[in-house]
Amino acid sequence: MTKRAFYDKAGRGLTLLCAAFVIILTISIIYYIGSKGLSSFICNGVSLREFLFSDQWRPDRSLEEGGPQVGSLAFIIGSITVTLLSVGISAPLGVIVAIFIVEIAPGWGQRLLQPAVELLAGIPSVVYGYIGLSLLVPLIRSLFGSGGFSMMAGFLVLSVMILPTIISVSTDTLRAQPAEWKHASYALGATRWQTIRMAILPAARSGLITAVVLGMARAFGEALAVQMVIGNTREIPTSILSPIMTLTSAITMDMGATVQGSVWNSALWSMGLLLLLMSMFFILVIRFVVRRGAVQ
């Protein structure tokens, strides 16, 4: 084999190795987080039902008082409600802005809004958290008279954070739609709104759903920005003004303060595993939506 042929083979092998590394890395993340996350059920004897459906969170209670309890329902509900509420704001607003960019003002709208969206996406999440803490929390406190640290502060911060994701994915989808359908709709005498509602939006449906699910995944997994503004009370929230705690904020706050192997610590790893499973679930949803969209 000549030197050139050898380099050719070796180069190919090297790229293959790096590609395989990405797969191995992913599998080892799933393996390590999975085995550590399951240890609270296997080693510490916590029942899965207690972890998922009980709101009794007393991880530091001594054995004489009945042993530690790690029901994480309050955190799970916190994560889910804050995610859904933020998507409830951002999904309509994001799609509206994407339509504005693509259909209403393709020229200057794009030149002005595209960089604006990139700027929003570029602001680091701790900065969002800090602005939430120093601007939004006092505002909520003075408007509604509560403590300010609340679910409301959390989902408002999150909705701004996931907006760029939703806008940019929606914009790409809308732009990829064939122009003929739009032209056909206008030719039939439809107004712009009718065209958007009946030709453009239905055609782009699977892409728009993907955009929203991606935003949802980002909201569910966000840790610090949320943790800084939600007040972190370990109770099931009763209104949008009550302080709450999410899975990510529980991990952020307690992981460094608990002893490895304790029930409390293991429960935090199980929450990490739950976050991992949720992010994989969101990917599956997207794959499903895209496949169905492709069939239609």
Added chain:
Amino acid sequence: MNAKIKNNLATITFWVGAGLVLLILGTLLGYIFYHGLKSIDWQFITTPPETIRAGGGIGPQIFNSFYILFLTMIISIPIGLLAGIYLAEYAGRSKLAEGVRVAIETLTSLPSIVVGLFGLLVFVNATGWGYSIMSGALALTVFNLPFLVRVSEESIRGVSRELVEGSLALGATHWETIWRIIVPCAFPSLITGIIITSGRVFGEAAALLYTAGMSSPPLDFTNWNIFSHTSPLNPFRPAETLAVHIWKVNSEGLIPDLRRVADGSAVILVLVVLSFNFGARWLGRLIQKRFTAV
């Protein structure tokens, strides 16, 4: 209500939506810069922080952020580039390629706190390094890699096929073509993509809390012995980055001038990240001009 009125109402809604996004962005940036620029001066960005008294700076945090970013990029660029080359040039529609794509999707959507947890298990505990710059850089590699693979795959796919076929027709091997033709041609967009991902890495905090740690030992910036504990270059010392510092002072800070430190840190973090984002595009265009005369 007839179709025309509905149409006008819809148009107004779209304008309001677009205006709202611009308003939010303006408020955010205005707030950061108005409060931040008041708080920074040369002393603030060069001196170490105080724990109880007022008047501390963020010098070591800025250094740590750049140092971790540097190490992260050193580790992740070769892997990301080569994996991207594999996907764009060799993989085709093979099973392995499909596996890599699924892996990248999984890694992309992984919450960064979970990346931090993985780092805590493997790079902090299993290696025995404890909270260290190296652990942080490896965790950020995991965080950064999927984006980098995508960037390099897309850049390489963007190279015109005629050039590639010309090179192959002249008798160059595939590997020679990749290194002499494809990578140089993809260079401008590679650089742009790499700098943009750097901005993400620079602003990341959640993955670093339990890998690089939340404290910074006293540093002696005249000590260049990388094995010394006070040397800023020692990769096995704990290091709090700028992004982590913003979180830390707000949640556990005892200093009386907390607000000033947080404002100043936030504006510097945002300035660096935004200059990465916009600098990347500018540099990409510049290199494009210099290299290709197009």
